[in-house]
Amino acid sequence: MRGSRLSAEQERELVVAAEAGDEAACRQLVESFLPAIGGIARRFNTGGQVQRSELMQEGIAGLLFATRRYDPRMETPFWSYASFWVRKAMQELVAELTRPATLSDHAVRGLARVKAAQRAHAQAHGVEPTTAQLAAVTGFTRVQLDSLLAIDRTPRSFEEPLGADEGTTATFGDMVADPRAEKEYEHVLDTMEIQAVRGHAEQLDERERTVLWRHYGLGQRPQTLSEIGAGLGLTAERVRQINKGALEKLRKTVAQPAGGGGAGI
């Protein structure tokens, strides 16, 4: 079972590149499989409680999760493997959003805080805040925000009329674009934050990354310590120390657990 027009080898290369953090490969992989993801999304009948774009975004998250687990040496074609995770991600979203929830006092207070932050941001900037911006302001993690916002969701019926004007026949359902349309796919892709796997290099400061990248020729011509030093206004010896320190910093970060944040909490 294929899921894209790519050859098996092209798929495999894209999957490995996407898992390695290549953003362009990530985007190309997602674009290639959007129609297949849309095919799975169409099978979910949620009575309007879950929007098609939400299912698509969740499906894309499932696809990207699959890239982090898929072993190209398996004889299973990528889509046969990934479609499992795409479907699972959508099922989990539907289960989460259509389950009746009882709000605890804690959740009520949390939701009030989130909505206040949303209003403040919209007033200040004229646009709705992203999840990352909400997290920064409220102190909630993304997981907590997703749960709180999901509780607040009001389902819209596809038959709900759009306007109160006499003679209006358009319904909300008319506004939901056909996911087979290219434009709908592009919109989902553009609004989605494809979280690139940045690797542990994010633990380094900019100068440390610059020294390592230049010293080992990562994505550029390798430079000597003196050349790097000349570019940064440092002695070659200082550059050598920074290089050594950065490698040791990376090693220590991985050797010693961060605690808490490492488990996706």
Place this chain on the structure above:
Amino acid sequence: MTSAAALRHSAFVYENDDEYVARSVAFLKEGLDAGESGIVANTRDALAMMRDALGPDADRVSFVDVSATYTRPARAVAAYHGTFLEHLRRAPSVRAVADFQVGPTSGEWQEWVAYEAITNLAYAHLPVWVVCTYDANGLPDPVLESVGRTHCEVLGDGLRERDDFEDPRALVRKLTPEPEPLLELRSFSAGEDLEAFRHLLARELMAEKVPAGKALDMLVAGTEIAANAVRHGAGIEEVRVGRVAGRFVCEVVDRGGGFDDPVAGYLAPREGTGTGLWVARQLTWRIEPFDSPRGFAVRIWL
């Protein structure tokens, strides 16, 4: 019944959401009432159910989205280890309920059953009681049949010891495929020291167009393996690299006798243990130690 001074690793199989929630909440609340800390690991919808069911106690529990954690076994071990340590800073012991997640292929089932076996050893030194939960209707039969092999206690009407529990190292060895010879790899000189090795490896990584961030991961992991080869393996005999099934592979062969521990690099760092293989496993897709015709080899898949 409070957690013992070291790891307890139990399991239960559930037939439906209500059973999962009822048993998980009872287990966690018993611990919370005794002053322990709590963790729930599951998918987002199940976490939402548990939050509701725990009520005010939810404030004292951490909720882990498994979609962020269960990418590679070594990274799942590290993620849980970090979370346990965080909790142990504020409570004397921890109770965790973690739902078993697995994909659709038999190769993956074996790998994650091996992960369950590794769990018995990875945090054996920590006062943590982990209960792994298995969905009877959502998991394949071979996985459900493995529950007793990887958990010495299964929660049923009471706590029952299993007589099919297998020694973790023996089970991991059984479930880990033998590395295949990779004839397509090409040799290069390791250089005079670790710095020279890194430069040479970096050149190979760039020739294979590996993204810079990922290349750095391989440089650090490769350094750990090369350092082990020099320190414990009587020196590097050969280094081979190349792309296999799309992945960059580096193989370091040394002149020493090697080691024969199938869980090497999976045990969470603790006093008196080395961290080289642990670091290498975190940064890469897979590490394969094995005896090769030219010496003891450690193969790194990026």
